[in-house]
Amino acid sequence: MGKVVLVTGVARQLGGRFVRRIQRDPEVDRVVAVDAVRPEHHLGGADFVQADIRQPTIARVLAESGADTVVHLDVTGTPLGGGGRASLKETNVIGTMQLLGACQKSPNIRRLVVKSSTNVYGSAPRDPAVFTESTPPKSLPSGGFAKDTVEVEGYVRGFARRRPDVAVCVLRFANILGPAADTPLASYFALPVLPTVFGYDPRLQFVHEDDVVEVLRIGAHEPRRGTLNSGTFNIAGDGVLLLSQCSRRLGRPTVPLLLPAVTWAGSLMRTLGMSDFSPEQIRLLTHGRVVATDQMRETLGFTPKYSTAETFADFVRSRGPGLLPPETVARAVDRIAALPVPGSGHVPAHGAD
């Protein structure tokens, strides 16, 4: 008998892609795709069930489908369509509780994969430079999506204790970017001018959508020889980009603002609904966050196809150039280089940073 996979949060781009991908795996018999709203993209022949995971109906859906693998992707930072932060939090936290309750009663379930985020570490100046899976955060996220993920992970740990027979895999993704990404950071990078915090140049890490789909597949299937796919894993591309590097590669100028001004501008933009510039986002853009991915490589046996820089390059290609495309800047520098040399004196290289 083959596998039956139940996937939540399929109305999102990422959920849709994952459903289409896992559908093609030979060992998968049937994919049940669940979301509260009908997705706009096609699901590659998966059975779509319109159900709200905040309601107890999810238990019936799970029982009827006879799923042995549940992939919970409905933990997100941006609301889909309408609906504000309150309903998002409800979907994240209450939805997870309902889903875990349903899983606990299901005799078939063997495997649970939960999409989490490296937001659980928070970002503070007193944190170590690189987080491992076991690093306790110095300051717990006080609200927003970060707090949701902390709570979701708490419930998942509780579930893993109560059902030791189920393999539970929690994947903490770094900032997901890619051509179709709809994460808060992607909408930040879409701003024509990037507000930054004066005097801070945060280190950022990205993971490509393709790698996200791939690692979710690894979590949903039987582990390969010599690897283990239950536990908590950081998922991120290799390397680090500074925010200043990102803005230059993207070709969007930055406006350094003092920290209080950024906080104020963030709440203003949130009120106007232009961008989800939440406090945790500001903290990320102040202090940055880098995670260690040794566990991902050694235990989970996954090597991302895209490094952080390649992920960002792919994202830049999909978004088109900003106000100051790097090619134009490079051409301008080349034009200066082509100028007759005498009298030009010393190069002001110090102005570069």
Next chain:
Amino acid sequence: MADAKVIPFDDDHRSRGSAASRRRGAAGRRQGGTRPPAAVGEVQPLPGTAAAREDDPVTGEDEQPRERAADREGGLEQRIASGLAFLRRRLTGDYEVDDFGYDEELTDQVLMSLLRPMYEKYFRVEVKGIENIPSEGGALIVANHSGTVPVDGLMMQVAVHDHHPAGRHLRLLAADLVFVLPVVNELARKLGHTLACAEDAERLLAQGELVGVMPEGFKGIGKPFSERYKLQRFGRGGFVSTALRHGAPIVPCSVVGAEEIYPMIGNAKTLARLLGFPYFPLTPTFPWLGPLGAIPLPTKWTIQFGEPIPTDGYPPEAAEDPMLMFNLTDQVREQIQHTLYKLLVQRRSVFF
């Protein structure tokens, strides 16, 4: 910069005659040190011969300067080209930083050149025992900390960067205050510094980096002037267990001269608490003279790297043995203190 003044003379050298040629010779001497080696062999005369030629009005004078000018322009062009290539990489974001945010290119090309005048001209740092730093693999440099403002760490970094034959980079562990302050944290990260915690230190040592630590912390840097060169308590000796875990040698380092740059005669504790700093220094000049008082005294420095203390001979559980840790901590501390006294005896004066 000197070069900017040099070039115009070359453009109109024929109209100026011998006076210009004399100046040109002087300019050539000034520039000689910075010329890339490829261009040197051809035309660049030794400083001595250049001086000799200046004074004798040879008939072939017209040939020589033209060649020299062409060469100078070539060297300058090369420098401009490399400078522009650097600028291009910076402006398009085409450079790499490591997981800690260390920007090696920026450090080498810009930040070190900004610190070097202070190192060479202002504090005239003398480095001893640089050969005690292993040329490869992880090692922990443990130094005394002094001077009210942590300039000693930066000078240590320049010392290792400029003098170590293997071109090693020192990765300093800094207090959390550094990473709270705007601008300071950005520069510290780009210089390769990171937070002084066991996790970061171990990660750096595991990567085979040279890690610098000042275990005295704020107790050392913020001590009153009357206690200068008296080592404070070395924390809880966490650096020893970190080194033991990786078998990295501990290199004791003694810095003389940093204690006197800002003689701290008082501490405005209330103000410090208000600002969230561990201390607020009062020196004979600061804050009385305003920003002028913030100029450090031009003391003469000596940085001595001592014999490395190996830590690889211990069993793996040694890192958990408090007795051994205290013993090793004391050994490192005493070696630094001893070297400090020795250097102080040898010192002729604070400023020379």
